[in-house]
């Protein structure tokens with residue numbers, strides 16, 4: 164039933180409107196006094212208001228303004244007497260739904276009321292849908308009950324509302340991107356697309372073009388204008404993953420962009436201004452990068468105005484099983500398997516493992532276990548931590564119970580991990596150089612770095 168409030172001082176006319184509305188599926192509340200409108204409105208869960216412009220006590224314009232303040236979605240239909248068009252125009256500016264002139268035609272009244280309430284219903288459903296989406300992609304998607312996680316979640320929630328640049332730091336797989344998306348979805352920019360760019364995945368010579376775009380003819384092969392990420396992110400959020408990898412030569416241009424939100428396309432002359440909120444992430448110690456002169460100090464201070472440090476999984480042991488259960492449910496549902504549980508010994512291993520790849524590693528291990536496990540209980544051997552991954556960590560896990568193949572596999576991984584980390588040290592963390600020296604593709608190197616938690 165739709166609740167309609169009728170505010171009209173002339174009794175005969177008020178009764179007439181009530182009669183008309185009775186023919187529809189409406190619940191009517193009425194008053195003759197302008198001062199009573201807000202009280203009724205707030206106590207009766209009103210869906211639509213029919214308002215006479217000239218009421219004793221308070222005029223219709225003032226009332227409309229107050230109603231809109233309380234609930235901007237409620238349609239207000241103004242009833243005007245002949246000759247009050249100016250007022251009606253003022254009312255329209257306030258966002259009233261429509262107005263209807265006296266003498267009121269019953270069909271027009273019913274038509275207006277029906278249309279307004281249908282539209283309002285849709286509007287409300289839309290708002291609810293958006294709220295649900297922001298819940299789904301917002302903080303409720305972040306699983307964790309540990310004190311450490313709650314602390315950072317509160318910080319993130321607080322900073323979400325404004326335009327402050329946020330720097331999310333944390334080891335690989337700790338949820339930096341998940342947090343960045345959550346901050347975006349809790350911000351006023353949430354209805355615009357979240358634009359993400361991984362600074363480590365773009366070769367330095369293409370970087371400027373990707374970020375700031377280019378004019379036709381800016382370089383050989385620039386056959387048309389290219390819009391850069393900063394422009395795509397106008398009125399929204401730009402997520403710069405692995406921000407420590409912005410090429411040094413471009414860092415001052417990027418700093419200017421952060422400070423003034425202005426930029427010039429590659430090969431262009433015109434300065435463009437955008438409204439972009441920047442969230443950056445890194446799993447490097449940016450301060451160390453500054454010391455090594457890989458990252459400009461002034462840019463460091465500008466980027467790290469609001470740092471959020473995500474704790475590694477091993478530092479929040481309370482979350483491990485909670486996450487593991489969450490992933491079991493997720494993957495059994497996705498793979499249409501029956502419910503599964505962990506054997507107590509499996510739980511113990513999960514809790515004591517170091518998790519160098521953090522939540523991503525946990526997620527991968529559980530997915531694999533759900534695929535491989537035949538019954539409804541996940542045993543230690545199903546998660547494969549003991550034999551390979553933990554072996555990598557302690558590097559002494561090769562026992563005489565192993566087959567030669569298993570032992571060689573572990574040995575190979577240990578050797579790869581050691582070599583990659585020492586080459587990375589030598590190149591000062593420069594991955595493309597390291598990949599060249601190692602003779603592996605850039606992509607494979609990135610995969611190994613993630614896998615080994617380097």
Ligand SMILES: Nc1ncnc2c1ncn2[C@@H]1O[C@H](COP(=O)(O)OP(=O)(O)OP(=O)(O)O)[C@@H](O)[C@H]1O
Nearest residue numbers: 304305306334335336337338339340341446522523
């Ligand atoms: N608190 C969490 N609750 C549930 N899932 C999470 C949580 N944190 C991370 N994840 C999941 O773990 C995986 C890794 O998260 P994400 O990509 O955000 O990490 P990251 O810190 O950006 O990693 P990297 O440094 O490797 O880029 C994703 O699949 C994500 O959905």
Ligand SMILES: [Mg+2]
Nearest residue numbers: 339340404444
């Ligand atoms: Mg990431």
